Amino acid sequence: MRCNLALLFALVVGIIAPVHVAHSHAAVLDADAAQAIRLHARYDTGAPMAHAQVIIYAPDDSEQAWGLGVADRDGRYEFIPDDIAGRWLVQVRQAGHGVSAYVEIGEDAPVLITSPAPDTWGQRALMVALVAWGALGTALYARSRRGRSDASA
């Protein structure tokens, strides 16, 4: 009888133990929604900053980088910031070129704070024309003064 009980116990342990071992490899998945910041870095020519390095600084520590990463071939990069309100500093750089901007994270939707350069050709042409006009005026003024001083001499 004692021998039968021991045999039954060994049988039960032999069946159950592998099941528990298998359960130790099981995976658990939790999911919750989080607000991600999606960056898209481009050169002013419109070309993407492919594989550029991304450095992120949290509002509470401007010395130690909060996160590092590499943009994809389209210059895109996503990160989910910690629950720290304030200005997150984001730098995207490649070969000495790049951009540095703040992302304001608060109760409202994140806001990118940066100083975009004028990008329409009309604006650019107007600026070049204004500077050319200024240079032309300077050149003519200097030339006329020189001509007058030559004549008086």
Place this chain on the structure above:
Amino acid sequence: MHLPDGLVPVELALAGYAGSGALAAMALSRIKRLPDPSAAIPRAAMLTTVFFAASLVAVPVPPASVHLMLAGLLGVMLGWFAVPAILVGLFLQAVLFGHGGLTTLGLNGLILGLPALLAFGIWRAAGRRWPDMAALCAGSGAVVAALAIFAGFVLLGLPVALDASAERVALQLFVLAHVPLVMAEGVIVLVLLRVLRRTAPQMLAHA
């Protein structure tokens, strides 16, 4: 080839301002010593505009694109006037187009100002005996020098957090992409000086 705001350490940006200020002071003092300092002002004004507008000309070099610099041209045409001309042009590019930055104006002034003076030196030393060779070397040499100074500043200001080896590889690709520009700017200076030597040699008197 402009260092933008926010990517270089404050100490480096301040050192850039100090270096650029010293370069500008030296250039102004040399300009004052010229027999007629005001004679080159009209030319300097016009070439400042050319330099300012040239940053908008992007030459496609797959997979990227590069901008004209014209530091060699300014050096040969303006001599010491090239330094204030470049600083004014860089300031306008930063304010109006967002090329470069105000905090990095000093560094960018060195990146382009020193090569312009190198081109001036080449032209003065060899322009009379070998004008074509000197023009080619001045135009191309200025781009090479600007690339070297730019890369030096970038490597000096790398943040600790950054992957330095990846940045070095990116810099090497950046330099390779500028090889056509090295040749193009040499040819631009060569052609322009050939034309000026025939049509208006007095314009080259100062240089």
